[in-house]
Amino acid sequence: MKNFINRLVSITSVIFVLFLLYYAYALFVSRPRYSIFFLLFVLVIFQLNFMEDKRNSLFGLLQGKWLIAAGFLLIAISLTVMFYLAFNYTDLSWRVGANTRADFIFAFLILIPILLASWKAGGNILLVLILFSFFYIYCGRIFPGILAHSGLSLGELLEVEVLSMADGGLFSTVIQVVGTWVAIFIVYAGLASGFGVFDYILKGSVVIARKSVYLLPQLPVIASLFFGSISGAASANVAATGSFTIPLMKKYGISPSMAGAIESVASTGGQIMPPIMGATAFLIAMMLGKSYLIVMLHGFIPALLFYGTFAMAVYISTKEVIQPLASTIEKGRDQWGEEYTFTKKDLFGLVPSIVSIAVILITLIYFLMDPLRSALYGIIALLISQLLYELIHSRKASAFLDFGRKFAKGARTGAVSAAQIGAITAGMALIIKALTVTALAPKISFAIVDIGKECLPLLLLLIWIICIMFGMAVSTLVVYLLVIVLTAPALDAIGIEPMVSHFMVFYFAALAMITPPVAPASIVGAGIAGANFMKTAFTAVRMGAPLFILPFSFATYPELICVNSQSWSAIFLVGTGLLGISYALNSPKRGWGDIIIRCVFFILGGFILFYPMLFSINRVIALVLGVGILALLGRGFIIDKIRR
DSSP: OHHHHHHHHHHHHHHHHHHHHHHHHHOOSOHHHHHHHHHHHHHHHHHHHHHHOTTOOBTTTBOHHHHHHHHHHHHHHHHHHHHHHHHTHHHHHHOTTSOOHHHHHHHHHHHHHHHHHHHHHHOHHHHHHHHHHHHHHHTGGGSOGGGOOOOOOHHHHHIIIIITTTSSGGGSHHHHHIIIIIHHHHHHHHHHHHTTHHHHHHHHHHHHHHTOGGGGGGHHHHHHHHHHHHOSOHHHHHHHHHHHHHHHHHHTTOOHHHHHHHHHHHHHHGGGOTTTGGGHHHHHHHHHTOOHHHHHHHHHHHHHHHHHHHHHHHHHHHHHHHGGGGGGHHHHHHTTOGGGOOOHHHHHHTHHHHHHHHHHHIIIIISOOOHHHHHHHHHHHHHHHHHHHHHHHHOSTHHHHHHHHHHHHHHHHHHHHHHHHHHHHHHHHHHHHHHHHTTHHHHHHHHHHHHHTTOHHHHHHHHHHHHHHHHTTSOHHHHHHHHHHHHHHHHHHTTOOHHHHHHHHHHHHHHGGGOTTTOHHHHHHHHHHTOOHHHHHHHHHHHTHHHHHHHHHHHHOGGGTSOOTTHHHHHHHHHHHHHHHHHHHHSOOOSHHHHHHHHHHHHHHHHHHHHHHHOOOOHHHHHHHHHHHHHHHHHHHHHHHHHO
């Protein structure tokens, strides 16, 4: 039975990928109607994948054959309801407010597999939030003060959450964007993984690290910069690249907790790196009504600032461990092993991915195509160039069979990942509809403004706390989506530019992945490293300080996002401020003198980053302080070099 279900997952995944590619080419139905079929595939693939693992159970009771029977029952419900909604889509769109009993029955039934999938994909907190949102819609009268509302009947709840079709709820714009722009890039990442692209990236990273032993700890930074930008989940990034980089760092003397922390921060930061930005860029474009190209270009400066200062933090934190290896670098090279040798075959193996990425960027940036169509052309380029590579390398008919196997493997990887995100997003769409239909979202925004209107740092701190709370349950993409609905009006009310506020929330959502007490990315990193979770999480917080500070600095230096004539000075000031704080937090302790120096760096860095909030002084003074930080850092590195 397990083999049968395994084949079903693979077959359904391939069908989903082909369906998605055909839709990207033909656009044969409207996006609201397409979202019905997308959710159907999400529910079927997710349930089959869940049934395949014998360790899983439903409610802690249904296991083995009973779990499989329940899974097929849920799949049958999903198929029946979704086809009913798809074939009656036009009639349902017209008769909102006058739905039939059959409509209500099917709407109620589809919530069962949706809730179960959201629960298993997003955890207990997400399920509690969804159920509470239903309770709040139905029992609004019992809540006090500004939380009170007139309440909706059960039929009205089903109408707004399911039967309203394109007007929010289960088939809202959120699901439409995730089902098209986000899903197709996740599928692209899956196909690239199936063809071994990320193995080549990791080998290429090793080649870079071999140039200097001090580049060894930068392996996850380099690898995650590429992989994390495509993948939409920080935990998945850690699992994909960390399985290689973490054991390698441990092998060369880096402690397990630090190895896990480096990978966790690097993989989380990958989500903010253009051009793909973990697929969240597409949601930002949708929410702002801007083109994807504009959002992507606005994201480059802060992402490069983050990776530059984080690479510096990694160097400072690991140099004393790596330094003894410098004298035996030749021996160190031998220890990499032949499996980490980058050959000409590997170089040619990278060509299909390079061609496909070039096609995506050219169609996105030069031809200004819709991301769905750009990703389609990129996938077609990847498949054609990969097939040619297989034929040239093998020169046998079996190359077609190898290509088919790799395609099926990649399709399964991409489809399962898309199903995970789709299941969570479906649950979040239900919550967002509850926030808007009950007017709770604007009420929360007004409350946040009332609390923090006199103190911008307090307002930003409140938003950060909200992001951390939701980050305990779901991915960066979904945290951004939920929090921006709550906080965008509040930020707009105090004069923050919309583009700046969206990036601010996006970065806050990303750092939730490495913030205790939950820190999903750090959990995976600690697990791979065999390290204590809390120690790994707090090390990640210390090393990832730039990611924590950057979103706050957007309020003081909005020109980092909205580029203008002052952007160059802002880049210099924020960069030096981040370097100063990063040095202060990560420099090794060598007595009281070093502690005083670190305090000076921390104070100077913090002043440069946040003085516009507190003082009205000329920017020239901050520039002078920034030059001072660079001079002190340069002097310190020269002294270290002489000592070595």
